[in-house]
Amino acid sequence: MTANHLVQSENLGGRDSGGHGGVGGDAEVTATRIALADFCQIVQGGRHKLSGNDFVEHGFPAYGAGGMNGLLPAFEFEEAAVVLSSIGARCGKCFYVDGKWSSLANTQVIRPDPEKADCRFLWHQLNDESRWPRSGTGQPFIKPSDVKRHLVHLPSLDEQRRIADILDKADTLRTKRRESLVQLDRLTQSIFVEMFGDPVANPKQYPTFPLSALVEPERGITYGIVQRGEDCEEGIPVLRIRDLADEEIDIAKLKRTSPEVSAQYRRTILRGGEIAISIRGTVGRCCIVTSALAGGNVSREIALVPLQSRVSPVFVQQVIRSTSVQRLIADDVKGVAQSGINLEDLRQLRVVQPPAEEIEAFEARAAVVARLLRDVRSGIAKLTQLTTTLQHRAFQGAL
Template structure:
């Protein structure tokens, strides 16, 4: 069935530009309330539609070396999770890790384009455009040529209303899982104390001592091509957004490319950690993902036989550990954590019987909460519904 909506390009609907950064950026950061909002990926880490405030400001002198964005503009991540869209709810300056899309409000209903730009189909298009480079960035001229369906404004609003309702259900699922994680973090801290300051005085051991030496902590595939149906499936950051392994789309690379990254071919049971963009997400690899590989934004932590995945995952997800990991983030547009810093992370080593007890608690809680949250696969429903709507089939 052909799409009944007119097909146009992003460049015909939006004025597209890249951000810029005054350098060195640390010389422009200011606490002056009159400074300009400095927008980073951290300001969008809650996963919502809008960016309404920023954690940092820059001096007004930095404007000439950056780009000012305004309410109603779209921001797209220019690298890492390509094309992840956000709607501006404030003014501010953006660095070159962002693309800004400005539009005519008589042609564009923001919520429709929020869902379209964030769809799996658009991700694949953006990823293909960025393919081949070691440091992957979206080329503006190529982005302008990406074809999109453009329904009439009234139809855009209808589609957005349907997806809003479905997305609200999906968010409730996430809230259930978040409650489980918050409960487990509280239990962990009560049993073991602050794992960074080691408030209960346990023995400690470096993370590098509990991983497979022949594989080590490694990031994955740099080059990828998502059109190879016979290729190797890749795990990206969006596949474990709730710190649970939950693939949302299919991105692949060729077998030849995957073979160049043998250390990150998944065997099951590894921990995954996001190391670029939004850092510090953690998940355990299930058995059904054996043979898959990971993207360069993801690193594997292949724990030794007998090490507790549940305990170490929970430790790394505690507030103190997450703050320590966030404090090691370096860079601006290509922000991330250094694997050498991660290898030196000190793990507390409580008695084995306490770890086993925590494992039992964690297994019980996650089984109850996650099985409840996954009673219906709302993520699969949402993606299927959105593709049907954008194709004009509903």
Template sequence: MTWTEVPFLQALRDVSGGNPKVPKSEFRDSGVLPVIDQGQGILAGYVDDPDLAQRNDLPVIIFGDHTRCFKYIDFPFAVGADGVKILAVEDGFDSRYVFWFLVSLDIPSAGYSRHYKYLKDFSVAKPPLAEQKRIAAVLDQADALRAKRREAIALLDDLAQSIFLEMFGDPSVDSRGFEVRELETLIAEGDRINYGVVQPGRHVEGGIPLIRSGDLGRLGVDRSSLMRIAPDIESSYSRSRIAGNEILIGCVGAIGEVAIVSADDVGSNVARAVARVPVAGDVDREYLAAYLRMDFAQHYFTRELRTVAQPTLNIKQIKSAPVVFPPSHLRTKFAERVRSVTQQRAVHVTHLAALDELFTSLQHRAFSGALWDHGALDEAA
């Protein structure tokens, strides 16, 4: 099926002008009017002055001129001051259809430069309005399924912390009086917490796997796209080579992300942005990793960040991280309960990946004019 395509500026118009803009310094945690900026999240904060509301008819589509993020907004809001473009659809277009079309675009990255100039170069497919609404409805349904999976994953993430609080109380008020030890005291004898390879060079096919901070996750190390480095470079960093008794902590980029290494990771090395934490044999790694993911541990990491070129968590701060250390049988019990939660989380993550794949396929088929089986969504759910 071939559809008419129209230039971007015949499908959308920039209605950003004439709206008050709220600087970040004036954002509040609560208020009468939400603030929309160009960040990843829907809301950036609130303001209390209703006169700061943007003045266009709703809905509108927000485009982050620096971030390339799109947001569909159908409620009153104030505009963040930096890099926000407000777009309104022209007659003959369904706003939800146009939103999903824009989300599907591959906009080239120009760093923190502005990207609206690239957006204006695209053409917008224009099927009949009834078909636009059908496409939008199907994509809305698929995205709703993804949102439910993400919500379930978030609830499971919160559950681990709830289990800890139930068993051990809140460390911030020392409600149970358990021993608190610095992380450095939980390290395997004769070893130490350390960074990895500083200058890994270029990717080398068949080289030694290098674990970077972006490879860390709750399910362990994601080995699907590991960088590989030359053996002669890696050999100079034998001290950070994975032995199998470690947890890994992100120090730059994915700061505070924690992963437990598996047998598959043995022999790999880690990047400078990752701290290798070799755990003593009598310390349950699952307990320690789960503890370090808790809000109170993450808040410690955030407070201790140092900024030179970019925010960095230093080894000194990691060594000094306080760890609530209950008796062994309680740590084991906690780890078992968290293991069950992690297994459930893994199932939801797998389902979410399948839904993401389905959604991408539907986008491609929708905006290329292809037809699809309406039962596909029910089968994926």
């Protein structure tokens, strides 16, 4: 390890008389901020030029810019480390790895000296995208030199382990809540299949209609904005594929376009109650547009399905999310570089139509699940806020 990098000492507030972190204690704490290169070996990931073409069914985990990407027949490292995503939209995201594993391209591997740093403590501290300086414009990246010079809070090893244990417990609790969220989300689809059966096999012989027959005829099923232009801070929010991946759409995080651009795509201006479906790249993702998004628009990678008022968005969404319909959508994908589904194939998708009273009964059961989902999401948000507070205090020497 080198010893010629910047080291800073900071007065970070009080400790209580028992030696634990706390605000307002009578003893002062001086915590060291030290450059990663002073206690870590930092190497470029992907030195062996391995990629997805080398993945096997059984092997050792390989970590790229997005996390664990697959398995390789051999391993590169056999120790705990932090893998830093160093190129792309998520550069700054960090992954804790241990055991036998390998690195892939677009990463930096940070291997702390176990006699000086607890790797879990280091991961908790570094896994914050906002703390890393980014270079580049179209494709942001983190310079290796910036990684080596990066300063971190480094108390005693015992203190690091104590803090890591606290943060691990908070992280485990959040993980369990997220798992329950996934199970609840699947519950709605299970209720759907229990009540109506497979919507493609249609065992109950319900009448079926093409999706195009269920939408507002003056709007039809079409895709959105082709060229969004520069992001406008006070402009019109635009739904993109990545936004459909979230359980709840955060309007504050949406890209925005100018009112003039949005007005050119009047049929896809959102009113609330439509279904948005991804038709390029990762096809088949869908969500119900909430009233909070009214006035917004969608990108060209999304098809907007403006259902008639008599049609249940909750029911149609579950039809589209069903395994059999998702398989049909995947089978309709065309192209390689710009893979996607044609709007006409989507318009002709057959949708079962049970009696209105059965759909209403399903909506009532789905509403109960939706309320539970909101409660769990609220709990996760509070846990996230608590974890953020714990991390802030921990890395300021006040936990």
